[in-house]
Amino acid sequence: KRLLFGGGESYGYRFPRDIRATVRRPMLEIFPHLAEVPLDYAWGGTLAITMKRMPYLARVAPNILSASGYSGHGVGMATLAGRLMTEAVRGQSDGFDCMTRVPCPAFPGGTALRSPLLVLAMSWFALRDRLGL
DSSP, X not given: OOOOOOOOOOOSSOOOSOHHHHHHHHHHHHOGGGTTSOXXXXXXXXXXXXTXXXXXXXXXXXXXXXXXXXXXXXXXXXXHHHHHHHHHHTTOOHHHHHHHTSOOOOOTTHHHHHHHHHXXXXXXXXXXXXXXX
8 A cells, every 4th residue: 555645746856865854744734643653655856846736748859758847746647648649659649749739838937037937836826826826
């Protein structure tokens, strides 16, 4: 039996020293009875986020497929992308080709403002999530 639990977000370039403790805190707010249960796995890292929060799938060349930008939904979306890529390699590319048509606009602000605007936008969406909007 396993529980997969998201531990929150961070918009900086530093990661917590103890990711296990960082993930455990919000988990125990919802599941306090799991306080003595050890965490088998804990991980963190940089996310690839797209403007539309939808993954970016592309045909880089005739026999080269690419999938990225899962925007924090990689567990489910990467599984789906992998399935679509497998089908495309086998010659059934309708699903993959459909996803390649989802627009993936560049972030505004160029290199100078991209990071601050991204932090502002992600903080706004995190606040909306917490307020249930």
